[in-house]
Amino acid sequence: MTNPIVRVSGLTYYYEGEEQPALRDVNLEVHPGEFILLIGSSGCGKSTLALSLNGIIPLVLGGRIKGRVYIDGTDTRYSSVHELSPRVGIVFQDPESQLCNLYVDEEVGFGPSNLLLPPAEVERRVDRALADVGQKDLRRRLIYELSGGQKQRVAIASVLAMEPDVLILDEPTANLDPMAATRMFDLVETISRETGVTVILIEHNVDRVMQRVDRLIVMAEGRIVGDEHPRSFMRERGRFVLDVLGLRIPQACEVGLRMEEKGLRLESFPLDGIEAAQALGSRSERIRVRENGSHLRRAPQRAEPVIDVRDLSFTYPNGTEALRDVSLRIDRGDVVAILGENGSGKTTLSSLLVGLNEPTSGGGVVCGLDIASSSVRELSNRIGYVFQYPEHQFVEDTVRDEIAFGLRAQKQPAAKIAERVTRALRLLDLEDVAHKHPLALSMGEKRRLSVATMLVLETDVLILDEPTTGQDRDSMDNLMRVMMDANRLGTTVVLITHDMDLVARYCNQVVVMEEGKVVFQGPVEELCRSPWVIKSGSLVLPEVCELAERLRRNAGIPIGDFLTVDAFVEAMEVS
Amino acid sequence: MARFGYVEGTSFFHRMDPTWKLLWNLVIVGMVILSFDLLYALACFLYVFTLTMVVARIPLRRYARSITVFLGMGLFIALWKSLYSAWAGYEAVHVWYAWGPINVTREGVYDGAATMARVLAIASVSLLFTLTTDPARLVDSLIQVAGLPHRIGYTAYAALRFIPLYESEARTIKQAHQIRGVGENGKGVLPKLRLYRSMLVPLLVSGIRRAQATSIAMDSRAFGAYDRRTVVQKAEVSPDTKAFVLAHVPAAAAAFYYFVMLGHGVQIVR
Numbered sequence: 001m002t003n004p005i006v007r008v009s010g011l012t013y014y015y016e017g018e019e020q021p022a023l024r025d026v027n028l029e030v031h032p033g034e035f036i037l038l039i040g041s042s043g044c045g046k047s048t049l050a051l052s053l054n055g056i057i058p059l060v061l062g063g064r065i066k067g068r069v070y071i072d073g074t075d076t077r078y079s080s081v082h083e084l085s086p087r088v089g090i091v092f093q094d095p096e097s098q099l100c101n102l103y104v105d106e107e108v109g110f111g112p113s114n115l116l117l118p119p120a121e122v123e124r125r126v127d128r129a130l131a132d133v134g135q136k137d138l139r140r141r142l143i144y145e146l147s148g149g150q151k152q153r154v155a156i157a158s159v160l161a162m163e164p165d166v167l168i169l170d171e172p173t174a175n176l177d178p179m180a181a182t183r184m185f186d187l188v189e190t191i192s193r194e195t196g197v198t199v200i201l202i203e204h205n206v207d208r209v210m211q212r213v214d215r216l217i218v219m220a221e222g223r224i225v226g227d228e229h230p231r232s233f234m235r236e237r238g239r240f241v242l243d244v245l246g247l248r249i250p251q252a253c254e255v256g257l258r259m260e261e262k263g264l265r266l267e268s269f270p271l272d273g274i275e276a277a278q279a280l281g282s283r284s285e286r287i288r289v290r291e292n293g294s295h296l297r298r299a300p301q302r303a304e305p306v307i308d309v310r311d312l313s314f315t316y317p318n319g320t321e322a323l324r325d326v327s328l329r330i331d332r333g334d335v336v337a338i339l340g341e342n343g344s345g346k347t348t349l350s351s352l353l354v355g356l357n358e359p360t361s362g363g364g365v366v367c368g369l370d371i372a373s374s375s376v377r378e379l380s381n382r383i384g385y386v387f388q389y390p391e392h393q394f395v396e397d398t399v400r401d402e403i404a405f406g407l408r409a410q411k412q413p414a415a416k417i418a419e420r421v422t423r424a425l426r427l428l429d430l431e432d433v434a435h436k437h438p439l440a441l442s443m444g445e446k447r448r449l450s451v452a453t454m455l456v457l458e459t460d461v462l463i464l465d466e467p468t469t470g471q472d473r474d475s476m477d478n479l480m481r482v483m484m485d486a487n488r489l490g491t492t493v494v495l496i497t498h499d500m501d502l503v504a505r506y507c508n509q510v511v512v513m514e515e516g517k518v519v520f521q522g523p524v525e526e527l528c529r530s531p532w533v534i535k536s537g538s539l540v541l542p543e544v545c546e547l548a549e550r551l552r553r554n555a556g557i558p559i560g561d562f563l564t565v566d567a568f569v570e571a572m573e574v575s
Numbered sequence: 576m577a578r579f580g581y582v583e584g585t586s587f588f589h590r591m592d593p594t595w596k597l598l599w600n601l602v603i604v605g606m607v608i609l610s611f612d613l614l615y616a617l618a619c620f621l622y623v624f625t626l627t628m629v630v631a632r633i634p635l636r637r638y639a640r641s642i643t644v645f646l647g648m649g650l651f652i653a654l655w656k657s658l659y660s661a662w663a664g665y666e667a668v669h670v671w672y673a674w675g676p677i678n679v680t681r682e683g684v685y686d687g688a689a690t691m692a693r694v695l696a697i698a699s700v701s702l703l704f705t706l707t708t709d710p711a712r713l714v715d716s717l718i719q720v721a722g723l724p725h726r727i728g729y730t731a732y733a734a735l736r737f738i739p740l741y742e743s744e745a746r747t748i749k750q751a752h753q754i755r756g757v758g759e760n761g762k763g764v765l766p767k768l769r770l771y772r773s774m775l776v777p778l779l780v781s782g783i784r785r786a787q788a789t790s791i792a793m794d795s796r797a798f799g800a801y802d803r804r805t806v807v808q809k810a811e812v813s814p815d816t817k818a819f820v821l822a823h824v825p826a827a828a829a830a831f832y833y834f835v836m837l838g839h840g841v842q843i844v845r
Contacts, residue, residue: 086797097792099736101711102735112805116804122805387747387750439780
C-alpha cells in the first residue's frame with residue numbers, strides 16, 4: 001500500500017478558552033486517491049478535523065493540541081499554513097463567506113497568486129480549475145451575480161487551482177436545491193475519478209452519495225466511531241447510526257436494514273435506489289405486496305381556506321419580477337410544502353402573505369385579513385413566520401424574554417404570558433437554558449427557540465423557512481413532532497424547504513414554484529406521478545419513490561407509489 | 576451600493592489609471608475648496624459634469640440617481656444658511672426678512688447657494704471617479720502604482736465585496752424583526768429607531784462570524800504567504816493619463832495664486 005497522504009495520531013484539540021475538547025484521540029490514515037464520506041451530527045468535530053488537516057488548527061486558531069497530524073510526512077505543527085494550503089484545500093459550507101473577490105477569474109487565481117506563481121501559470125490554473133468544475137464561461141463574471149450553485153462551483157475551482165493533494169468539502173450542498181445538490185455530487189465524483197485528488201466529503205445529505213464513496217467515516221462527540229467501507233458498515237451498524245447517533249442514512253440502506261430485519265437476507269446490501277431495486281428484485285419470489293400496495297392517502301375533504309390569494313404579482317424596486325400571477329389556496333389544518341429551486345419566488349410569496357411586502361397587483365385574504373390593506377402587525381398576530389436563520393429574529397437578552405416578547409407586544413395579561421412561556425419552554429425542551437442569552441445557544445436550541453417565539457403566539461398559520469438548515473435528523477424529528485402537535489390543534493403549517501424526505505413524511509399538500517409562478521398545487525402523492533413537475537421545480541424525489549418505480553418496471557412486482565420508507569416497508573410481506 | 580457603483584465603459588476615464596485618476600480628483604477638489612465664490616464653484620461643477628457626460632458617457636438617468644443624494648444634502652445646507660444667516664449682526668448686511676431666530680439676508684442666501692455649488696462640484700468629481708472605476712482595477716493600481724501594502728489593499732477589497740451581502744442581510748433581519756413586532760411598520764422616527772437598535776446585535780454577530788469565516792478561507796488559500804502576490808493584471812499608466820492630470824496642475828496653481836495669494840477667495844461679503 002502507498003504511504004498515507006494524511007496521518008493523524010492521537011489528536012485531541014481544545015478551542016481557545018474551551019474546557020471540552022472538540023476532538024478526542026482521533027486516529028486516521030488517508031491514502032492518495034481515496035474518496036471518503038465523513039458524517040456526524042452538527043458539532044461533532046467534523047469541521048474541526050478538516051481545519052486541523054490544513055494547519056489552520058493550531059497555526060491560526062491557536063488552542064491546545066495533543067497528538068500529531070502529518071501531511072505527506074510533514075508535521076503540521078512545524079509547518080506553515082501557506083506550505084500546507086497547497087496540499088490540503090478546504091471548500092467551506094457557505095460560499096458567500098469564502099469568496100473574497102469581485103470577479104470569478106480573480107477568485108480562482110487568488111490562491112496561486114498568493115503563492116507567487118508566474119502569471120502564465122496562474123492563468124493556466126484558472127482555466128483548468130474552471131474547466132474542472134464545468135464553468136469555463138464564468139471567467140469574467142461578477143461573483144455576486146452568480147447563482148448559489150455557480151458560487152459553490154467557483155469556490156471549488158478556487159481550491160482546485162491550488163492543485164491540492166487532498167480536497168475537503170464541508171457540506172457543499174447545504175445551500176443548494178435538490179437538483180443542484182445532485183449535480184454537485186456528480187461533479188465531486190468526477191473530480192475524484194478524473195483528477196485523482198483525494199476527496200473528503202462532509203455531508204448530512206447522504207442519499208445520493210453513499211454508493212459513490214470508497215470509505216465512510218462516522219464521528220460522534222469528537223471521536224471517530226466508525227471507519228469502513230460503507231456497504232459493510234451500513235449493514236452491520238446502520239441501525240446504530242440511525243437510532244443512536246440520530247443521523248440520516250440513505251433510504252436504500254434503511255429499506256435494506258428493515259427488509260433484513262423482516263427476515264429477507266439480501267445478497268448485496270444496497271447503498272442506493274438502483275442497488276436496492278436489484279437486491280429486492282432478485283428475491284422477488286419471497287416478497288408479497290400487501291393489499292393494493294400503495295400507502296397513498298385519500299385527499300381529505302376540502303375545509304375552509306385560511307389562505308386564499310389570487311393573481312399575486314410582485315416586482316422588486318430594482319425591477320426583478322419575483323412573482324407572476326400567483327393564485328394559491330391553503331386550507332385550515334393543512335401541512336403544506338412550498339417547493340422550487342432557489343430564486344423561484346418561495347420566500348417572496350411568503351413575505352407577501354405576512355405583509356412584509358405589498359403585492360404589485362392581485363390580492364386576497366389571509367386568516368380573514370385582506371393582505372393588501374393589512375399591516376405587518378395585524379397579519380403577524382394571525383400568521384407566524386420562522387426565518388431560515390434563527391439569529392436573525394432574536395431581539396431579547398434571555399430565552400424566557402425572547403419567548404415572552406411577542407405576547408408582551410400584544411399586551412396580554414402577565415399571568416397568561418407566564419403560563420404560555422412556561423409551557424413553550426417545556427414543549428421545546430428549553431427549560432434548562434431559559435436564563436441564557438439566545439445567541440449563546442447551540443444551533444439546535446436556537447432553531448427550537450425561534451419556533452417557540454412563534455408557536456407561543458398561537459397563530460392560525462405558521463410558516464417555516466428552510467427548517468432543516470443545520471439540523472440533524474433527530475432534532476428535525478423533534479421539531480416536526482411539536483409542529484404536528486400544533487397542527488392537530490388546528491394550526492396550518494407551511495414549510496418552505498428543499499428536503500423532500502421531510503415533505504414526504506409530514507406534508508399533505510405541495511406547491512411547486514418555478515420562475516415566480518406556481519406550476520403545481522396538489523396532494524403530495526401526485527408528485528410521484530408528475531415527472532414534469534419534478535423537473536420544473538428542480539426537485540429530486542425521495543429514493544424510495546424511485547425504488548418502487550424500478551421494482552414495478554424491472555422486477556414486475558405489482559407495487560404502487562411510495563414516498564416514505566415506513567410505508568414502503570410496511571407494505572412488504574416476506575414469506 | 577449600486578447607486579454609486581461602477582458603470583462599465585471604455586472611455587478615456589474608464590481606461591485611466593485609478594491612482595492617477597485619484598490624483599486628478601484631489602487637484603480638482605483642491606481647486607474647489609480655495610474659493611467661496613458661487614460662479615467659480617458652479618463653473619467647476621459644470622466642467623466636471625460636461626466631462627462626465629461627453630467624455631465618460633455616463634447615462635444621464637444613471638447619473639441623476641447618484642447626484643440627487645448630494646443635491647438634497649446641498650439644498651438642505653443652502654436652506655439652513657439662508658434661514659439662519661450668520662451675518663445677522665454684521666454691518667452692511669442686506670436683511671430681506673427677519674422673524675425671531677430666522678434671519679434671511681442677501682449674503683446668507685448667496686453663501687448658501689455657493690456652499691451648495693461647492694458640494695455639487697466636489698460630489699461630481701468623486702462620482703466621476705466611482706462611476707468609471709472598476710474596484711478590482713483600483714486595488715490593483717493602489718498596490719502596484721501607489722505602493723500600498725497588498726494585505727491592506729486586499730482586505731479593503733474583500734470588505735467591498737461584502738457590502739451587497741450585508742445590505743441584503745440587513746434587509747432580512749429588518750423583516751425578521753418586523754414580524755416579531757419590533758418597530759411596527761418601520762414608519763415614524765421612534766419605531767424606526769427601535770428597529771435599528773434591535774437589528775444592531777444580530778447584524779454585528781453575523782458580521783463578525785462572516786469575517787471570521789472569510790479570514791479562515793483566505794488563510795486557507797495562502798493569503799499573506801509572501802510580501803508580494805503575483806501580478807496578473809498589470810496596472811499601466813498611459814502617457815495621455817499623465818498628460819491629462821498634469822495639465823490640470825497649472826490651473827490649480829493659478830486658482831491658488833488668484834484666490835489665496837491675491838486674496839480674492841476670502842471676500843465673501845460684497
